[in-house]
Amino acid sequence: MTIKRTLGIGLLTIAMSGALALPAAAVPASMRIVGKANPPIGHYEFCKTYHDECVPTGGDTGPAVLTQDSWKSLLDVNYTVNSSITPLTDQDIYGVEERWAYPRTVGDCEDFALLKRKMLIDRGFSASDLLITVVLQPSGEGHAVLTVRTDHGDFILDNMRNKVMLWSETEYTYLKRQSADDPGRWVKLQDGRATAVGSVQTN
Numbered sequence: 001m002t003i004k005r006t007l008g009i010g011l012l013t014i015a016m017s018g019a020l021a022l023p024a025a026a027v028p029a030s031m032r033i034v035g036k037a038n039p040p041i042g043h044y045e046f047c048k049t050y051h052d053e054c055v056p057t058g059g060d061t062g063p064a065v066l067t068q069d070s071w072k073s074l075l076d077v078n079y080t081v082n083s084s085i086t087p088l089t090d091q092d093i094y095g096v097e098e099r100w101a102y103p104r105t106v107g108d109c110e111d112f113a114l115l116k117r118k119m120l121i122d123r124g125f126s127a128s129d130l131l132i133t134v135v136l137q138p139s140g141e142g143h144a145v146l147t148v149r150t151d152h153g154d155f156i157l158d159n160m161r162n163k164v165m166l167w168s169e170t171e172y173t174y175l176k177r178q179s180a181d182d183p184g185r186w187v188k189l190q191d192g193r194a195t196a197v198g199s200v201q202t203n
Contacts, residue, residue, distance in 0.1 A: 030063070030154045031147070031167055037176035037188040040134060040144075042090075042110060046100035047184050054184035057127055064129040066150040074148060074164050077119045078157045081112055087159060110144035112159035117146055133177035133189075135170075147177055 039047075047054035064070065088106040090099045102118065103111040110132065117130045129149040133156075137143050146157040147167065154167045167174065179185040 030149065031174055031177070032190045033187045034190045035188045037186040039184070039186045040098075040100075040110075042098040042100040043132065043178075043186075046114075056182045056184075060128045060180040061126055063149040063151045064125060066152045070125070070150075073120065073123050073125075074155065074157065077116050077123070078164055079162050081116050081119070082159055082162055085112060085115070085159075087112075108144075109159050113144050113146040113157070116157050120148070127183055128180040131178040131180065131183075134175045135172035136175060138171050143172065145172070149180065 043054075084105075085103045086106045088108065090096055090108050093099075093106055093108070099108075100110050100114060101107070102115055107115070113132045117127075117132065120130055121127055125148070131147045131149065133145050133147045135143050135145060143160075145159075148155045148157060155164050156167050156170055156172075157164060158170075174189040176186050176188050179187050
């Protein structure tokens with residue numbers, strides 16, 4: 001681990017120490033689910049290849065309890081994937097418009113999210129708390145991030161930043177994400193800050 005990386009994680013851990021001490025009433029609400037949604041075509045095709053990763057595994061056990069150790073895991077996984085994978089479009093990698101896959105050296109935004117999800121499951125997080133999420137950037141472009149549900153709110157792991165933020169602190173409009181009950185199904189979101197409907201292409 002580099003000195004720069006250690007300092008970065010250390011500073012964010014200090015910031016999280018304060019957040020963990022906040023009373024429940026001060027924590028922003030989690031994303032609001034308002035119905036069912038169609039899965040992105042890329043995830044639909046991904047599930048045909050990785051069927052075992054898209055079937056229910058015991059249902060929703062509730063948001064993860066966020067501890068200092070689990071917070072450090074979020075920071076470490078987010079930084080590790082962001083720093084080891086080079087962003088590249090599916091068109092550039094595979095010659096197709098949309099393909100979801102685990103990245104090795106290069107990947108699209110949803111590939112980053114897939115790898116982070118897998119790594120966090122390997123560290124003991126429940127799959128029901130690790131939900132790939134489709135958002136709109138302020139530019140109107142589609143994007144994919146990983147939502148981590150916790151008892152302190154929904155946190156976002158994003159390939160565009162190493163900082164792990166609450167969903168409500170980001171500039172995105174949240175459209176839909178995987179269901180906590182069934183990773184092969186998707187639900188529509190309404191975050192209360194803007195109304196956006198329909199499917200979008202992730203970049």
